[in-house]
Amino acid sequence: MQAAAQATLDFLKLYWAPLLCGVVIVAVLPLIVGYIVLIERKLMADMQARLGPMRVGPHGLLQPIADAVKLLIKEDIIPDDADKLVFWLAPVFSVGAALLAIAGLAFGPAFQIAQDLDIGLLFVVGISALGIFGIVLGGWASNSHYSLMGALRSSAQLVSYETAAGMALVCGLLFAGTLNIKSIVAAQGTQGVWFGFLAPVAFFTYLVASIAETNRAPFDLPEAESELVAGYMTEFSGFRWSLYFLAEYTNMIVVASVATTLFLGGWLRPFAKVGWLNFLDYLPPLLMIGIAGYCALRMPKQPTRVQQVFMLAVAGLCLVVALVLAAPVLLPFVKPSLKEAVAPFYAGIHGGFWFIFKVSVYLYFFMWLRFTIPRYRFDQLMRLGWHFLIPLSIINVLVVGVALIVGSYFNLQGWALLLATTPAAILALVVALAILSIDQKNQVRQEGTAATDFYAG
Amino acid sequence: MGAEELVINMGPQHPSTHGVLRVKLKLDGERVIGSECVIGYLHRGVEKIAENRTYQQFAPYVDRMDYVAAVSNGLGYCEAIEKLLIVEAPPRARVIRTILTELQRIASHLLWLGTHALDIGALTPLFYCFREREEILKILEKYCGARLTTHAFRIGGLQYEAYDTFEKDVERFCKDFESRIVEYETLLTNNRIWIGRTKGVGVLSAEDAIAFGVTGPVLRASGVKWDIRKAMPYAAYDQYKFEIPVGTTGDTYDRYLVRMEEMRQSRLICLQAIESIPPGAIMAKVGKVLKPPPGEVYHAIEAPKGELGYYVVSDGTVQPYRVRIRPPSFINLQAFDRMVRGHLVADVVAIIGTIDIVLGEVDR
C-alpha cells in the first residue's frame, strides 16, 4: 500500500504538466469549439451581407451556450431497430479519436500532453484516422439504407484523401528529419525558413486533403442537407449529434495544428532567428491594443447599454492580453538581469499566440472556402483525389527528395534551399496536371459512351 | 445494395424539390434509369373555382399559382379577359404593366438562381440574390401594397397610379443591378466546380424540347429562338429593343447563362420604359359588371418560367364558363424524365432546380 501511494506521488510529480494540459483541453475544448462555430456563423453572415446570431447575448456571444444547453436537454431518440450498443459507441469513437489526436499536438513550446513522443506527428495522423469508425458505425447503427450508403461514401472519401495527406506530410518531413513535434518546429527555427515555403506543393496538397478529411465544403456531399442520400448523422439527435459536431470541429483544429506545425513554423514568430526583425515581437501586443482600441471606439455606437458595457469589457480583456503579451518582451529592457528568467515565459506566451494565430488563419481559409464555392459531386471528388492529388503528392516526394540531394551537394541552407525546391515543385505540378488532363480526356470518352445507353426511351 | 435496380422516393418533403413534388427514381447502382414525378400535392382546384367567381373576383386567385412571379400571372389573365371584352388598356397602363412585369421577371430569376446555387452547394449567392429581390419587392409593396401575391393589375388597366418616386426607384434599382449581376457571375460562371456540376447535366435537345412543348428559358437554352414577347407582342413590348438569349447545348449550364442574360435584358427593357411613360388614363372604359360576349379566347404571355396561357370560355354571364390555364412549369416538368436519365443521383437535384418549377403552378 505504501509503495503504491509512493508510486502514485512520483507519477504525479513527473507528469503534472501533461495531466494539467489534458484536463484543460478536455474541459475547455468543447467551449472553444462552440465559439469556433459562432465565429463561423458570424463570418458566414458577414460574407452573405447579413448579421448572424445577434439575439442571444450581446452580438450573439451566448449563442454557443444556448445551443449546448438545447442539445443537452433534447429528447434522446434511438431508431427502433437500431443496434443500441453500436448506436451509443459510434459518436464516442469519433470524439475519442479526435480528442486523443489533440493529445499528441503541441500548442506551444511547453503545452503538450504527450510529451517527448518521438513519433508525434505519426501519432496524430494515425489516431485521427480512427475517426472513420465513428462514421461507418454511425451509418450502420442507424439501420437505414441511405444512412449506411452515406456513411460508406464518407469513409471512402476519408480513406482516399488520407493517402494524399500522408504523402504531403512525408514531403514536409523530408525537410524536418524527425517526427517529434517539438523537433520539427525547432528544425524550422534552425533552418530559418518555414517548410511551407520549401514545399509549397506539399502544403497545397495537405490543404486540399485536410478539407476532404474533415468533410468540409466543397467536399461535404455526405453531410449536405439537400442531397438525396441522407448522411450518416441523420438519426443522431441531441447530445449524440453534438458529439459528432464536436468531433468534426476538433478534427479541423487537429489538421490545422498539424499543418501549422509542419508547414507554417508552429509557434515560431515570422523570421524567428533574424535579429533585425526583432521588432516583430511587439506585433502581438500591438495587435491586441489595436483590437481594444477598435472596441472602445465602437462602444458609443452600440444601441443598448448592455452592449456598450460588453464592448468595454472586451476592450479591457484585449488590454489585459496585450499586457500579458508585452511583459516578457518589455521586462528585459527594464531589468536586464531578468532576461534569463523571462525567456521561457516569452517562448510560451508568444509561442502560444503565434500558434493560435496561424491555426486561426488556416481555419478562416476553411470557412471562407465553405461559403464561396459549390459542392463537388461524389464521383468528381473521388476523381480529384485519386487522379490528381495522389499522383501529385507521390511525384512531389520524389522530386523534392532529389532536390534535397542536390541542395546538400551544393550545401544550400535555409532560404537558399528554395533554389533547389522551387523547380522541383513546378516539375511536380506540371507532371500531375498532365496526368489530370490525360485522365479528363479519357473520362470524356467514357462518359460519352455511357450516356447514350439510357436514352432508349 | 450492389448493382440491382432500386426505386428511391424523393420527397414530397425534401429541401430541394422546391415545393411538394414527389419524384420516384429508378436507379441502377448510382445511375438513374427512369423517373416518375408524382404531383398534385398542391392542387387547389383553381380552375374549378374560376367557374364560380366573377371575372374580377377570380383575378387574385391567379397570383397564387406561380407565387414567385405573381405579377405575370395577373398580366396574362387581365389581358386575356381584355381580349374577350375587346377592350384595350390605355398606353400608360400598358407601359407600367411592362415595367412591373419585367421587374417581376428579374425577381423570379433571382430566386431561381439563389435556390439553384444552394442546391448545388454554393451557400452565398442565395443571400445576395435575396438582397436584390428585396429591393424589387419594396417597389411592388410601395406600388400596390403587397410583396408576393400582388393583384397589381385590373381588367382594363391599373387601379393604382404609379406612385411619386416610382420612376426614380426603378431607375436606381436598374443602375445598381448591373454590378450585382457581375457579382453573381464572378461567383459562379467561371467556377470550375460550378461548371463541373452543370455542364453536360440534363441535356435536352431542341427536337425533344419542341416535342415536349417546353417553353421559356428551357426551350431557349436548347437552341430554339422563341419568345412570345417578340413573336406575339403584348403589353408594350413592341416598343422596346431587347435581345433573346439562346443557348447551344441545352444543358444546365446553358440554362443558367440564358437566365442570367434574360435578367440583363429585362433590366434594359425597364430602363427604356421609364424614360418615356406616356401620360394619360390608367383604366379603360369597362363597366363595373363584366359580361363578356359569349366566345373563347386563348392568350399567352412569356412568364418567367415559360409560356403562360389562359384559355377562357365565356357564356355571356358574369362568371366564366371555363378557365383553363396552361402552366409553363407543368409542361416543362414533363421533360424531366428525358433530362434525368443516365445521370447520377446527385444530379437529380440540379436538374429539378434548373427547370425552375413552382409547384403552385404545376398543381394549380
Place this chain on the structure above:
Amino acid sequence: MVTRRNAVHSAIFLIATLLATAGIFLQLRAEFIFIVQIILYVGGIMVLFIFVIMLVNLDVALHQIKFARQKWVALIVTLALTAQIGLLFWTTGKMPGQGFPILTAAPVNRLPPNAEAVAKSLFSSYLLPFEIVSVLLLVAMIGAVVMAKKRT
C-alpha cells in the same frame, strides 16, 4: 471467448483487442510499432473488415445455431490460463530486484528514437526483403484494381 453473435459487435471487440495490443507495445517503449499497429491494423484492416461485414448480408449466419456445447470447455480453459498467469505475476513479484512495474520516465539514453532505428535497419540491412514486399504490394494493388473494374 466469443460472446457476441453479431458480426459488427465482434469486429468492434476485435478493434478493442488490437488497440490493447498496441497499448502493450507502447508500454514496452516501442512507440513506432504502437502507431504502426494502429494505422495499419486498426485503421486499415479493420476498416476493410467492417466494410465487408456491412456490405455482405450476414443475417443468415445470425440465425444459425452456434456451437453452444463448447461454452463450458472454453470457460474451464480460460480459468486455468488466468490462474497460471496470476501465479506467474505472483512469483515474479516475490523475486528480488523485481516488482510490480512502476511507471517512470524513460531515461534519455535508454532507447534510440524508434522510427529512425526501424528505418535505418529497414533501408540498409533489410533492403531486399523491403523491395520484395513492395513489389508484392504493387501486384496486389494492380490485381485489386483489375478485379474491381467493371467489364466494359
